[in-house]
Amino acid sequence: MLQQAFNGLVGGAFFALLALGLAVIFGMLGVVNFAHGAFYMLGAFGAFVLLDSFGLNFWLALLVVPLGLGLIGTVVERLFIRRLAQLDPLYNFLFTFGLALILQDLVKSRYGVQSQPYPRPSILSGSVDLGLFTYPTYQVFVLAVSAALCVGVWAILTRTRTGMIVRAATERPELTRALGIDVGRWVTPVFGFGIALAGFAGVLAAPMRAVNPLMGADLIITVFAVVVIGGLGSVFGSVAAGFAVGLVSALGNLYVPALSQTLVFILMAAVLLWRPAGLFGREEAFT
Known part of the structure; x- marks a missing residue:
C-alpha cells in the first residue's frame, strides 16, 4: 500500500506542475488553455530531439526546453490569445483546442505515432532504499524536484512583491485593476511561465513515460x-489537488481497479456538489 501511495505521489507531481500552470493562466487571462497538454508533449519531445540530434543530455534539456517553450508561449499569447481576449471566452478555448491538434499532428507527421525511447540519466539509475521498500531513484528525483518547484513558486508568489502582484492578478484581477495595477503587463510573462511549467513536466516525464504525440492528450482531461x-x-x-488526485488514483488502482479510470471524475463531482467553487476556489465567483 505504501509503495502504491508513493506511485500516486509521483503521478501527482505531474498533475501538480501542469495544474499550477493552468491555474495561473486561467486566473489571469480567463483562458481554458486546452493546448497545455500539447506543450507538455512538446517538452518531452524537445528533450528527445536535443539528445537525438544534438547530443544534449537530460540536465541541459531540463533547462533549455522549458525556457524555449516559455518563449514560444509568450509569442502565442502576443499574436493570438491577446487578440481574442475581448471576444467571447469560447473563441480562445477553440483556438487552444485547435492549436493542440495542430501541434500533435505536426509531431505525428515527423515522428509517427510510435513511442520514442529516452534514457534515464545514469546518475539517477538504480533504486533507493526507503526503509520498508526500495523505489526507483529517478521517481524519487521527480517527486523531490516537483515538490521543490511547487514550494519555490509558492514562496515567490507569497513572499515577494512581484509574486503578490501576480497572485492578486491571478485570483482577483478586477480588484487588482481597481487598485491601479496594470494587470495587462503581467499577462504575457505569466502565460509564458505557465507554458514553461508544462514543458518542464514534459522533460521530467520523458525518461519514465512513453514519448509520443498523444501523451498530452491522454493526461490533459x-x-x-x-x-x-x-x-x-x-x-x-x-x-x-494534483498530489491528492495522484494519490487517490493510485490507491484506486489497488483497491477498486474497476473504477480506476473514473475515480477522479467521481471525486470531482462529489467536490462540486459540496463546494461548487472547488476546494480552494472563491465562492463569490459562483453566487
Whole structure:
C-alpha cells in the first residue's frame, strides 16, 4: 500500500506542475488553455530531439526546453490569445483546442505515432532504499524536484512583491485593476511561465513515460479535473489537488481497479456538489 501511495505521489507531481500552470493562466487571462497538454508533449519531445540530434543530455534539456517553450508561449499569447481576449471566452478555448491538434499532428507527421525511447540519466539509475521498500531513484528525483518547484513558486508568489502582484492578478484581477495595477503587463510573462511549467513536466516525464504525440492528450482531461477540484484560479488549490488526485488514483488502482479510470471524475463531482467553487476556489465567483 505504501509503495502504491508513493506511485500516486509521483503521478501527482505531474498533475501538480501542469495544474499550477493552468491555474495561473486561467486566473489571469480567463483562458481554458486546452493546448497545455500539447506543450507538455512538446517538452518531452524537445528533450528527445536535443539528445537525438544534438547530443544534449537530460540536465541541459531540463533547462533549455522549458525556457524555449516559455518563449514560444509568450509569442502565442502576443499574436493570438491577446487578440481574442475581448471576444467571447469560447473563441480562445477553440483556438487552444485547435492549436493542440495542430501541434500533435505536426509531431505525428515527423515522428509517427510510435513511442520514442529516452534514457534515464545514469546518475539517477538504480533504486533507493526507503526503509520498508526500495523505489526507483529517478521517481524519487521527480517527486523531490516537483515538490521543490511547487514550494519555490509558492514562496515567490507569497513572499515577494512581484509574486503578490501576480497572485492578486491571478485570483482577483478586477480588484487588482481597481487598485491601479496594470494587470495587462503581467499577462504575457505569466502565460509564458505557465507554458514553461508544462514543458518542464514534459522533460521530467520523458525518461519514465512513453514519448509520443498523444501523451498530452491522454493526461490533459485529468489535469482539468484537478484544477476544478482545487478551485479555478487557485494556485495552492491546484497543487494540493494534483498530489491528492495522484494519490487517490493510485490507491484506486489497488483497491477498486474497476473504477480506476473514473475515480477522479467521481471525486470531482462529489467536490462540486459540496463546494461548487472547488476546494480552494472563491465562492463569490459562483453566487
